[in-house]
Amino acid sequence: MARRRGWGAGRAFVVAALAGCLVGLVGGAFRWCLEHADLLRASVLEVAAGPGGAGRLIPVALTAAGAALACLIALRVPHAAGSGIQHVEAVWRQEAEARSAWLLPAKFAGGLVAIGSGLVLGREGPIVHMGAAIGSGAGRRGRLDAEDARMLHTALGGAGLAVAFTAPLGGLVFVCEEVTGTVRPRLVLLTLAGTVTAVAASGLIVGDALVLPMSAVAAPPxxxxxxxxxxxxxxxxxxxxxxxxxxxxxxxxxxxxxxxxxxxxxxxxxxxxxxxxxxxxxxxxxxxxxxxxxxxxxxxxxxxxxxxxxxxxxxxxxxxxxxxxxxxxxxxxxxxxxxxxxxxxxxxxxxxxxxxxxxxxxxxxxxxxxxxxxxxxxxxxxxxxxxxxxxxxxxxxxxxxxxxxxxxxxxxxxxxxxxxxxxxxxx
Missing domain, CATH: 1.10.3080.10 (Clc chloride channel)
Structure with a gap:
């Protein structure tokens, strides 16, 4: 009986680590797609800047069409519009229900089209929300109890933030400071398990270099x-x-x-x-x-x-x-x-x-x-x-x-x- 209880308690960490790999692969793929969308957009702008003023209408039409399509995608799925971080916080506070079935593809496709077309939006919101959705699904399929499943939803949302910026410690602090406002040992461990595997998996796709490398600076006096x-x-x-x-x-x-x-x-x-x-x-x-x-x-x-x-x-x-x-x-x-x-x-x-x-x-x-x-x-x-x-x-x-x-x-x-x-x- 003690061994069963021990396995039941540790199963959540195994599920978090495995689901973290999926968060890393999905988030890494999302970042990779956005990087190539940026390159494609730059090529389109280069063509649009050629002779003739009519070319200036190309980016206008491109971003208008992208925003409209992304909005249309988001309308089909509740909570798909916007950042999604507020939904992750609401689930933690038990003010809303976790969603996973259609949220992940809606966030991926809609976010790629919206951000890729040039809207002033960040990639972290969709990746956090997709990570949380993966955590919710993994909690159900892993047959975790309700409390562990809720923690896993939040923990893998933090893993999503870590993947978005290649910032594993940032993902952990985000979960404790912003999403939950508390430090619970089990939540911290679940977040660590998911974050480490998520960042490692995303590194296979986008690498592990600094997201914003800077010139060397000395410590200010x-x-x-x-x-x-x-x-x-x-x-x-x-x-x-x-x-x-x-x-x-x-x-x-x-x-x-x-x-x-x-x-x-x-x-x-x-x-x-x-x-x-x-x-x-x-x-x-x-x-x-x-x-x-x-x-x-x-x-x-x-x-x-x-x-x-x-x-x-x-x-x-x-x-x-x-x-x-x-x-x-x-x-x-x-x-x-x-x-x-x-x-x-x-x-x-x-x-x-x-x-x-x-x-x-x-x-x-x-x-x-x-x-x-x-x-x-x-x-x-x-x-x-x-x-x-x-x-x-x-x-x-x-x-x-x-x-x-x-x-x-x-x-x-x-x-x-x-x-x-x-x-x-x-x-």
Whole structure:
């Protein structure tokens, strides 16, 4: 009897590890498809930039069609639209039921079309949701009890985040800090089992290189910590404004009851496509933009302001298209822009030996993320794993602390809490 109880208790870890492999393969395939979609989109833009003004209409039509098709796919499956992280959180709180049968293909196909066509959305939302759906199905097929099955759903959602950014520790912290708000030993172990195998399996498809490699930076001097504290305050205010704009844009679109959802998605896609025709850096998830800023690629102050302003609006607008797609990756790009722009403004006042633009960009990524999501440790760990910038740990922690406190004092709720309540009300 003791041996049976021991096997019953350990079976969940075996199921988590095996299901984690599937999360890694699905998430890795999703990333691989998106990478090739980016290449295809770049080729189309190159052709569209040729002689004749009519070519500029190609990206407009491409993104409009992609947004409409992705919206149509999402309409067929409940909870397929949007990030999906709010649904994972609702399942953990037992406010909603886990889904797996049609959610996975809807998220994969819809997310690929939406993000691949150039909407300002992140890959992490669909991969987290697909991971959770795989966890739910594995829990049923593995005949786990209800509590273990619920934990597995959440744990493999964290494995999905780890796969999205090649950040295994980030996936674990995300589960404990953002999704559950608690640290349970069994949940931690299930998440570790699923995350390790998921990242290992995805590495077979997309490799294990840093997602956002950056030029080498030295640890900033300690006297700069007050500077990063003030920088975090500004980033927290920016994050609070972005979070409010996401919710407000959704509310405005909800009032357009006479406009079919697919038509609304097509119009939003056309607007994003027009931005793409002007400059591809203004659209998409933002990885290329972030990588350019972190690698020391220079943008003029005017270009930084333009990118910052446009992406600040284009992200919430793209999310309102009701297609599968997340918020994290565009937030990281916005933070990198904000950090680089802040350094541009402050550099005349900074003495020799101060932190450079790449350091400000890295800290900005985590701080703006924290201002919106209100998960400072997740932001710090994710950004450190994505960039390899361990030497910036103290500035990251300082700025994220300030960003979280500032957004809270401004009365801005964590964005996924708001999105979860909105999802439950609409259901």
């Amino acid at each position: 300690l006297w700069m910590l007050p500077v990063f504290l003030l920088f975090g305050v500004a980033a927290g205010a920016l994050g609070a404004a972005y979070s409010a704009l996401v919710v407000r844009t959704l509310e405005v679109c909800d009032r357009l009851t006479r406009v079919p959802l697919v038509v609304r998605a097509a119009v939003i896609g056309a607007l994003v496509g027009a931005l793409m025709a002007f400059d591809p850096l203004l659209t998409g998830g933002g990885d290329q933009l972030s990588e350019r800023l972190l690698a020391g690629g220079s943008l003029s102050a005017a270009a930084l302001v333009l990118c910052l302003a446009v992406r600040f609006v284009a992200g919430p607008l793209s999310y309102a298209a009701a297609t599968p797609g997340g918020l994290f990756a565009p937030l990281l790009a916005l933070g990198a822009l904000w950090g680089t722009f802040t350094h541009e403004l402050a550099s005349p006042l900074l003495p020799a030996g101060a932190a450079g633009p790449a350091a400000f960009a890295v800290v900005g990524m985590a701080a703006v993320f924290t201002g919106v999501v209100r998960a400072p440790l997740t932001g710090v760990v994710l950004v450190a794993e994505m960039t390899g910038a361990g030497v910036l740990l103290l500035p990251l922690l300082t700025a994220c602390f300030a960003a979280a406190v500032t957004a809270d004092r401004l009365g801005s709720p964590p964005v996924y809490d708001t999105l979860r309540r909105r999802m439950l009300q609409r259901a």
